[in-house]
Amino acid sequence: xxxxxxxxxxxxxxxxxxxxxxxxxxxxxxxxxxxxxxxxxxxxxxxxxxxxxxxxxxxxxxxxxxxxxxxxxxxxxxxxxxxxxxxxxxxxxxxxxxxxxxxxxxxxxxxxxxxxxxxxxxxxxxxxxxxxxxxxxxxxxxxxxxxxxxxxxxxxxxxxxxxxxxxxxxxxxxxxx
Amino acid sequence: xxxxxxxxxxxxxxxxxxxxxxxxxxxxxxxxxxxxxxxxxxxxxxxxxxxxxxxxxxxxxxxxxxxxxxxxxxxxxxxxxxxxxxxxxxxxxxxxxxxxxxxxxxxxxxxxxxxxxxxxxxxxxxxxxxxxxxxxxxxxxxxxxxxxxxxxxxxxxxxxxxxxxxxxxxxxxxxxx
Numbered sequence: 001x002x003x004x005x006x007x008x009x010x011x012x013x014x015x016x017x018x019x020x021x022x023x024x025x026x027x028x029x030x031x032x033x034x035x036x037x038x039x040x041x042x043x044x045x046x047x048x049x050x051x052x053x054x055x056x057x058x059x060x061x062x063x064x065x066x067x068x069x070x071x072x073x074x075x076x077x078x079x080x081x082x083x084x085x086x087x088x089x090x091x092x093x094x095x096x097x098x099x100x101x102x103x104x105x106x107x108x109x110x111x112x113x114x115x116x117x118x119x120x121x122x123x124x125x126x127x128x129x130x131x132x133x134x135x136x137x138x139x140x141x142x143x144x145x146x147x148x149x150x151x152x153x154x155x156x157x158x159x160x161x162x163x164x165x166x167x168x169x170x171x172x173x174x175x176x177x
Numbered sequence: 178x179x180x181x182x183x184x185x186x187x188x189x190x191x192x193x194x195x196x197x198x199x200x201x202x203x204x205x206x207x208x209x210x211x212x213x214x215x216x217x218x219x220x221x222x223x224x225x226x227x228x229x230x231x232x233x234x235x236x237x238x239x240x241x242x243x244x245x246x247x248x249x250x251x252x253x254x255x256x257x258x259x260x261x262x263x264x265x266x267x268x269x270x271x272x273x274x275x276x277x278x279x280x281x282x283x284x285x286x287x288x289x290x291x292x293x294x295x296x297x298x299x300x301x302x303x304x305x306x307x308x309x310x311x312x313x314x315x316x317x318x319x320x321x322x323x324x325x326x327x328x329x330x331x332x333x334x335x336x337x338x339x340x341x342x343x344x345x346x347x348x349x350x351x352x353x354x
Contacts, residue, residue, distance in 0.1 A: 009329075012323070165335075175313075
C-alpha cells in the first residue's frame with residue numbers, strides 16, 4: 001500500500017510561484033490540529049521521498065522529524081550527507097522494483113512524498129491512496145502536484161473531513177477493475 | 178453574489194485531452210442524484226457563460242436546459258443564433274461593469290459558467306463562491322479549470338459532502354479582509 005499525504009491549494013499547487021509554502025499556514029489553527037498526520041504516519045512502515053523533498057526537510061529549522069526509515073530516491077547522490085547517517089538510505093532504480101524490494105524487507109506501507117516522486121509513482125500506477133488536504137487559496141501559479149499521465153487513473157473518495165472550519169481533506173483510494 | 182458550480186477531475190481538469198467530458202459519468206449514480214445542482218440553481222437569478230460553454234450546451238442532444246436568463250459573453254457574435262432568441266442575451270465589456278449592470282437589473286445571484294469565463298472572473302476577483310464537485314479520476318492532462326492569477330485569492334471551505342460513496346463536493350467561499 002503506497003500512500004500520499006500532502007497539502008495543495010484549491011488550484012492544485014504544492015508550492016507558490018516563489019517556491020514558497022508559507023501559504024500552508026495562513027489559516028489559523030488555534031488548537032494545533034495535526035489534521036490526521038499522526039494517524040497517517042502510524043500506519044506507514046517507511047517513507048520514500050525524492051531528493052528535492054529531502055533537501056527541503058533538511059532546510060527546516062528543526063530536528064529530523066521522522067522516526068521511521070526514510071528512503072531517498074537519487075541518481076546523483078553517491079553517499080548519505082554528513083549528519084544523516086542512520087536516518088536515510090539512498091535508493092535508485094525502477095520504482096516498481098524499489099517497491100518490491102522494500103516490501104520484501106517488510107516495508108509494506110510506504111508514504112510517498114514530494115511532487116516529482118508522486119508524479120512518477122502515479123505514472124507507474126503505484127499509488128493506492130491519496131490523502132489530499134486542500135488549503136482554501138487559489139494561488140494562480142506555482143508547482144503543481146499532478147503532471148502528465150499516459151492513462152487516466154480511477155479512484156473513489158472514501159472520506160472527507162473539514163478542519164478549523166476552512167480546510168478540507170479528502171481521501172481517495174485507487175479502484176482497479 | 179457570483180458563484181461557480183462545476184465538476185473537475187482530482188487533477189483539476191474540466192475536460193480531458195480529447196476535449197471530452199465522458200469521464201464525468203464514469204461513476205455509477207443509480208439514484209440519479211443531482212449532487213446539489215437544483216438547490217444551487219434555485220438560488221441564482223441568471224447565468225453568465227462564455228461562448229464555448231454556450232456552444233457546448235447547444236451541442237447537447239436535449240432541449241434548452243435553463244429556465245432562467247442566460248447571458249453569453251462574446252466579442253465576436255453580433256446577433257443571437259436562430260432558435261435561441263428569448264433564451265440568451267449577448268453581452269460584452271468589462272466584467273465588473275457587466276456584473277454591476279446585471280445587478281442593477283435585479284440579477285444579483287449570478288451563476289458563472291465555463292472555464293475561460295471562470296478564470297476571467299477570478300482574475301477580476303469577482304467570484305464569491307465555488308462549489309467544486311471532484312470526480313475521483315486523475316486524467317493526466319486536459320483543459321484546466323484554473324489559470325494564472327496575478328494575486329492569490331483566499332477562500333474557506335464551508336461545506337463538504339460525499340455523493341454515491343465516491344465523489345466529493347466542496348464549497349469554498351471567498352474571504353475578503
